[in-house]
Amino acid sequence: MSESTVPVTASGHTSEWTPDSWRSKPIKQCPEYPDQKALSKSLAELQRLPPIVHPKEITRLKALLRDVARGEAFLLQGGDCAELFDYCEQGAIESKIKLLLQMSLVLIWGADKRVVRIGRMAGQYAKPRSSPMEMLDGKMVPSFRGDILNGFHPDERELDPGRLVKAYHHSSATLNYIRAAISSGIADLHRPLDWGLGHVRDPALKAKYSEAVNFLTDMLRFMHTIGADKNEKLDTVDLFTSHEGLLLEYEQSLTRLLDNPAHTPSSTTTTTKAKEYYNTSAHFLWIGDRTRQIDGAHVEFFRGIANPIGVKVGPTTPADDLLALLRTLNPSREPGKITLITRYGAAKVADLLPAHIRAVEDSEYARTVVWQCDPMHGNTQSVSGGIKTRAFSDIFSELQQTLRIHKEQRSYLGGVHLELTGDAVTECLGGSEGLDEDDLSTNYTSFCDPRLNEKQALELTFLVADHYRN
Numbered sequence: 001m002s003e004s005t006v007p008v009t010a011s012g013h014t015s016e017w018t019p020d021s022w023r024s025k026p027i028k029q030c031p032e033y034p035d036q037k038a039l040s041k042s043l044a045e046l047q048r049l050p051p052i053v054h055p056k057e058i059t060r061l062k063a064l065l066r067d068v069a070r071g072e073a074f075l076l077q078g079g080d081c082a083e084l085f086d087y088c089e090q091g092a093i094e095s096k097i098k099l100l101l102q103m104s105l106v107l108i109w110g111a112d113k114r115v116v117r118i119g120r121m122a123g124q125y126a127k128p129r130s131s132p133m134e135m136l137d138g139k140m141v142p143s144f145r146g147d148i149l150n151g152f153h154p155d156e157r158e159l160d161p162g163r164l165v166k167a168y169h170h171s172s173a174t175l176n177y178i179r180a181a182i183s184s185g186i187a188d189l190h191r192p193l194d195w196g197l198g199h200v201r202d203p204a205l206k207a208k209y210s211e212a213v214n215f216l217t218d219m220l221r222f223m224h225t226i227g228a229d230k231n232e233k234l235d236t237v238d239l240f241t242s243h244e245g246l247l248l249e250y251e252q253s254l255t256r257l258l259d260n261p262a263h264t265p266s267s268t269t270t271t272t273k274a275k276e277y278y279n280t281s282a283h284f285l286w287i288g289d290r291t292r293q294i295d296g297a298h299v300e301f302f303r304g305i306a307n308p309i310g311v312k313v314g315p316t317t318p319a320d321d322l323l324a325l326l327r328t329l330n331p332s333r334e335p336g337k338i339t340l341i342t343r344y345g346a347a348k349v350a351d352l353l354p355a356h357i358r359a360v361e362d363s364e365y366a367r368t369v370v371w372q373c374d375p376m377h378g379n380t381q382s383v384s385g386g387i388k389t390r391a392f393s394d395i396f397s398e399l400q401q402t403l404r405i406h407k408e409q410r411s412y413l414g415g416v417h418l419e420l421t422g423d424a425v426t427e428c429l430g431g432s433e434g435l436d437e438d439d440l441s442t443n444y445t446s447f448c449d450p451r452l453n454e455k456q457a458l459e460l461t462f463l464v465a466d467h468y469r470n
């Protein structure tokens with residue numbers, strides 16, 4: 001087909017898509033590998049390896065997200081900012097699964113809705129960076145770009161294509177253990193849960209949390225007594241995986257043309273395609289705030305994959321871009337296909353979110369998107385010594401304002417997107433433990449953005465639950 005005869009979509013995108021059509025578009029955050037031969041070898045290896053996730057799982061998640069878009073379910077997404085290969089370890093995986101499960105119980109109690117869980121896990125290895133170089137121990141070195149690209153240690157900052165294949169294996173091993181732990185009962189509801197409320201000093205807050213915990217404990221005991229927890233559906237839970245689809249060489253290598261589970265060959269009226277391109281590196285992928293240019297390589301790649309996808313939306317997103325993005329990424333207006341992950345910062349959300357909601361909800365895309373609040377990325381600050389942190393009060397404030405604004409605009413806030421860990425880290429300020437600047441050095445282990453610890457994450461969840469109950 002000649003250039004001039006290629007059909008053009010409303011947003012100006014040519015309709016010819018291939019897994020590598022992104023290569024002809026301008027790209028941000030793209031690594032320049034010095035060793036192209038080693039890169040080709042790694043990519044060939046990735047293309048040979050089996051899918052990490054299955055189209056059936058991707059299709060199931062899409063159906064669940066359709067329920068979220070319709071206001072019938074709630075989406076909880078959380079995990080590390082940068083997942084290291086070292087986190088592929090039993091304890092770290094289990095503590096994250098348990099925390100996400102516990103948070104989802106609180107949300108079920110609060111919102112009285114089913115909860116869809118997605119971990120930022122099993123593949124969150126590539127990080128966008130604002131600068132290619134950074135200062136480390138008084139020396140300028142290439143920035144750490146995530147374990148899939150280079151190592152954190154100053155001697156390992158050179159880009160290494162061998163890490164692409166290592167990422168595949170760590171992602172598969174992590175997901176393998178998630179599946180094994182879940183199918184073996186890690187999420188059994190009759191196990192006593194440690195709600196660890198000892199740290200909550202404020203008596204009013206403590207009473208509120210205790211009310212929820214007592215209710216949940218009673219309910220779980222009752223279900224156990226009547227044998228309802230033997231029901232297969234209650235013994236197991238779904239936990240889907242996600243990461244930022246930043247490194248397109250990797251994402252392309254795991255994108256495969258596979259049978260569409262939703263396609264029924266017998267029906268002649270069906271509009272579903274028999275085969276679709278699935279990105280089998282994760283169930284859900286998102287486009288980051290730095291790479292969502294409408295004519296850029298990332299949007300081009302994402303418009304061709306059948307997975308549900310997220311787009312980060314922030315202070316630099318013009319309202320007009322939102323519709324152009326939706327028309328490009330979801331021309332058939334599938335409900336639940338796109339999650340808009342809003343992250344403005346506590347000081348800006350009230351000015352910016354209403355116009356974004358109106359741009360979408362007054363268009364042909366009304367009620368098709370999942371609105372999700374990421375109260376982390378607009379609230380990062382540096383304190384003395386250059387330590388990156390976030391105040392729990394800012395995180396909570398952005399989330400609370402987002403809940404209120406959606407209510408006023410009669411749209412539905414369908415989810416939260418959090419950076420968290422099951423470990424007792426001291427990376428974010430505040431919360432009921434009252435962590436202050438001096439506490440940050442006690443257990444600051446993040447290699448990228450500061451995460452909520454288990455207590456802070458649970459506390460935020462109680463506050464969301466409380467909003468829905470009142």
Ligand code: PEP
Nearest residue numbers: 081288289290312343377
């Ligand atoms: C992230 O989610 O870790 C991230 C980098 O977010 P954003 O693209 O919104 O800045």
Ligand code: MN
Nearest residue numbers: 081419448449
């Ligand atoms: Mn982050």
